[in-house]
Amino acid sequence: MEVKAHSEPEMMKEKQARHERCATEEVKLAATAITLNVQLRPSDMPLHMQDRALRCTRSFLDGIKSHPNPTHLARALKKEFDSLYGPAWHCVVGTSFGSFVTHSPGAFVYFSIDSLSVLLFKTEVQLVTEPGA
Numbered sequence: 001m002e003v004k005a006h007s008e009p010e011m012m013k014e015k016q017a018r019h020e021r022c023a024t025e026e027v028k029l030a031a032t033a034i035t036l037n038v039q040l041r042p043s044d045m046p047l048h049m050q051d052r053a054l055r056c057t058r059s060f061l062d063g064i065k066s067h068p069n070p071t072h073l074a075r076a077l078k079k080e081f082d083s084l085y086g087p088a089w090h091c092v093v094g095t096s097f098g099s100f101v102t103h104s105p106g107a108f109v110y111f112s113i114d115s116l117s118v119l120l121f122k123t124e125v126q127l128v129t130e131p132g133a
Contacts (some may be wrong), residue, residue, distance in 0.1 A: 044105065044108040081120065101119070
C-alpha cells in the first residue's frame with residue numbers, strides 16, 4: 001500500500017477549504033434561523049442536526065391551528081431525533097424553565113421560536129445488567 005505524503009502548503013490549503021465550508025454552513029444555518037423566525041442560543045451540535053431541529057420545530061408549529069402544546073412538540077422532536085440519530089434524546093419546551101443538564105458531546109441545542117424555548121439534548125445510554133446474570 002502506498003502512502004502519499006502531503007506537503008505543508010497542500011495541508012494548509014485543505015485546512016482553509018474546510019474552514020470555508022464550515023463558515024458557509026454557519027451562514028446557511030443563520031439564514032435558516034432568520035427565515036424560520038428562530039433565535040439560536042448556545043449549542044454543541046453539528047450544523048446539519050441543528051438545521052433539522054429548527055425545521056422540524058417550525059413544521060410542527062405551522063401544522064397546528066390552535067395554541068401550540070409544548071408537550072406535543074417536545075414529544076415530536078424527541079421521536080424525530082431518536083429515529084434519526086439513535087436513542088436517549090430529551091426535549092424540554094416551554095415559555096419559562098431553568099435547566100442544568102449533562103449531554104453527550106455534539107448533542108445539545110437550545111433555541112427560541114415564536115414564544116417558545118426549546119432545549120434538545122442526548123445522553124449516553126448504558127445497558128444495566130443485574131449482578132450474577
